[in-house]
Amino acid sequence: MQFEEAVARRRTVREFQARPVEEEKIRKVLQAGLAAPSNAHLKSWEFILLRDREARKISIVDHLKARDMKDRAEIDRFLAAFEDETLKGVYRRTLPLQLTMLLEAPELLIVTYKMKPLAECRRLFDLNPLVSVWMCIENIMLAMAAAGLFGCTYTPYDTAGLKTYLGIPEGREIAVVIPFGYPARMPEAWPGEKLEARLHVDRW
Numbered sequence: 391m392q393f394e395e396a397v398a399r400r401r402t403v404r405e406f407q408a409r410p411v412e413e414e415k416i417r418k419v420l421q422a423g424l425a426a427p428s429n430a431h432l433k434s435w436e437f438i439l440l441r442d443r444e445a446r447k448i449s450i451v452d453h454l455k456a457r458d459m460k461d462r463a464e465i466d467r468f469l470a471a472f473e474d475e476t477l478k479g480v481y482r483r484t485l486p487l488q489l490t491m492l493l494e495a496p497e498l499l500i501v502t503y504k505m506k507p508l509a510e511c512r513r514l515f516d517l518n519p520l521v522s523v524w525m526c527i528e529n530i531m532l533a534m535a536a537a538g539l540f541g542c543t544y545t546p547y548d549t550a551g552l553k554t555y556l557g558i559p560e561g562r563e564i565a566v567v568i569p570f571g572y573p574a575r576m577p578e579a580w581p582g583e584k585l586e587a588r589l590h591v592d593r594w
């Protein structure tokens with residue numbers, strides 16, 4: 391598959407087929423993640439494939455406290471602070487699926503990286519490890535799309551309990567939890583952003 395095709399095909403998917411994902415495809419996708427650039431060549435990324443179903447449930451429900459927000463009034467209250475209608479639409483579709491996608495996807499990937507505590511970060515430069523891990527994550531998502539796989543980059547609010555439960559070493563952070571697999575329905579390609587409205591040459 392051409393690079394442009396994989397880029398256009400990648401979309402966030404939150405509903406999956408039960409079909410298992412081939413081990414060699416998973417390894418290829420993670421290998422693509424490790425090819426990403428990183429600050430100071432650190433590539434501190436390590437992965438956990440959470441396959442034990444009971445451990446997954448404890449991780450997601452008890453430690454991440456993920457839940458499907460389904461109550462209309464609660465969703466409206468959550469969205470009250472947002473103005474953008476497109477963004478509101480995304481949340482209306484996705485808030486009711488947050489727990490379900492994490493519990494039901496055939497695979498669950500946790501991406502970890504080394505990062506000093508946020509309280510010790512003084513400059514944006516100090517956030518380079520976070521920036522780098524997202525380059526790794528994007529490589530993973532693109533490699534998935536090229537392999538017909540899709541997922542969702544779920545970003546937990548508080549990872550302390552999960553890090554302890556999974557035995558993740560001190561000094562390491564969880565960047566993302568990615569439920570993934572073959573999509574329940576093929577996602578539509580994104581219509582495409584208008585570059586001309588965003589590109590400035592020489593001056594803003």
Ligand SMILES: Cc1cc2nc3c(=O)[nH]c(=O)nc-3n(C[C@H](O)[C@H](O)[C@H](O)COP(=O)(O)O)c2cc1C
Pocket residue numbers: 400401402403404480484488542543544545546580
């Ligand atoms: C940093 C980051 C955090 C995200 N966190 C979540 C999340 O917690 N839950 C979720 O359902 N989607 C999450 N997403 C997915 C976005 O909602 C999605 O990328 C966006 O709506 C654009 O859709 P697309 O990925 O299909 O192009 C996240 C994406 C990024 C890049």
